[in-house]
Amino acid sequence: MTDISAQDQAPEAVEKTRNQWWDVWDQFRSHKGAMAGLIFLTFITLFCAFGPMVWDVDPGKLDIRNKDVRPIYVAIWDGDAKTSWARPMGTDHLGRDIMSNIMQGGRISLAVGWTAMILAILIGTFVGVLSGYFKRLDWGLMRFTDLVLSLPILPLLLVMMLLFRDPLRAAFGPETGIFLLIVAGIGITSWMQTARIVRGDVMALKEREFVLAARSIGTPPRRMITRHILPNVLSPIMVSATLGLATAIITESALSFLGLGFPSDFPTWGKILFDSVDRMTAFPERVLWPGLAISLTVLAVNYIGDGLRDALDPRIRGL
């Protein structure tokens, strides 16, 4: 309905059309916590992704002569402590370098978090759109969602880990097998909230005039969903994606912490934390680093979600 003639008459009066995502970005930038979160998440991602290229120490290499090295800052108050510039974060009881372990662990933890979140969002959106758009499927799908919601998630995840660990390890190798298992486990147990939110929004959208207009010119359901419905439910999906990423990282660490995650040769943040708990009396820094990495990453993601929610809400935007 844009008036081409009006634009011809007064080209200066009409502002250059902007992509709406620029407005979202402007609003997002004004949220200090969200910006700090985004900066931290970028930093920790780059640190884990490219860190090992710069800090070229094998995380699994045993160096028994240099075991139990304290982090370098301990030298400030304790000159006799065993510190070394070659091991800035210290080493563990087998002489493995902690900094390279944190990097390697971060790679796995973040990869698990992102993949599990994407899986959960895909399932949730699929179920939500189907159940919101097609009335026939709604009752069944929503009862199913309610059923899954009333399952005790953490115990079931533990059971799943225990049962399928060995078969999958045999089929795909130790690392890939466990990775697939954890991602699938978290993914299929955390899609329900997304499905509910998406369903509600789709049902509201379905009553809008533009959907009626699209239907009146004969748009088939498949194209209706991909062209008209999905772009309009993108904002709630993005917000629940950030929440999902935060929960996925915490769940993976919790599983590793309970000793049911990755095997000990494959460090993740939760696993490093779990392995260090026994020696935390003498070496508190070893629980501090991985714990801080988990907490700060999740905090950053939560703040990004907060900022996104504000930025994507057109009622707040532009104030």
Add this chain to the structure above:
Amino acid sequence: MLNYTIRRLVLSIPTLLFIALVIFLLLELAPGDPMGQMPLTIPDDVKQRMREALGLGEPWYTRFYLWLYQFFIVEPQYWIDGIFGTNLADGAQRIISFQSRSPVFDTIAERMPQTLWVVGMSYVVGVAIALPIGIISAYKQYSVFDQAGTFVSMIGFSVPPFFSGVLLIVIFSVNLGWLPSIYDTTHEVIDWETLKFQFQQMIMPVMVLALQTTAQVSRYMRASMLDNLGQDYVRTARAKGMTESVVIMRHVLRNSMIPVVTVIALGIPSIFGGAIITEQIFKVNGLGQLLILALQGNDIPMVMTITFLLAVMIVMLNLVADILYGVLDPRIRYD
């Protein structure tokens, strides 16, 4: 309302049966063998007979039915017998743990008080902290207190219990030496000194769990208060000349509590999930630790029963939350 409650109760039966089936079939796939820890010198045919003695020879649907029968019929009978001294059960087979060879419910009853004590206390403490924070945060929106409250609840959401717990142990047990890091469940409270010790050993696990509750409940409380503070009836109440405390505490708070009460009810199951981790950190020998031990020992009846009890709790609290919503808010009519 009664009609609705009965309908929901009836509907929850198929839900629970389905959940029991899911858990049972998942455990059925378990490659682990309860005979795995038996000495290797036992001949194979004896092992086979021992397996059958544990009831593993039957097809899965028979065992599933038996488990349901034992869970819903036999165990309540023993329970009633225990209370009234009757003899309803008449020596019927109970659910037996593979590991300890004793009835599962006896072990659960032994572990329950520790978990309930820690979890229940933490929930009460968490809610008691959360409500004032939520109320003040909403009343003084965007103030320093509100910002601080937001930050604290963000921390509560982000710091997992296995880190906050470990951090507390490092600070208060290792560095300062004020509090014990291991929860001593054999400790008995007999005088002031022992009461003080009980308080000391409970404070850390309770606070770790309470932080999670506080974060969640205070957010809901704040949002709900903000919704209500802008309503017309608040302005009317102020215009009538009521004092600010009456307006807030009597009018706004009561209306804001409606959604918060349901959140509090719905949050109880998740705190039991958190207790699994917290008990592991502070070495509380409660239900969560029992579950982990049973999982590691392939103790299928134990895992099945504990997991199912948690599911029952989730379903029942969902029901309670919905009914409470209807009771508290007369605008909502289910019938």
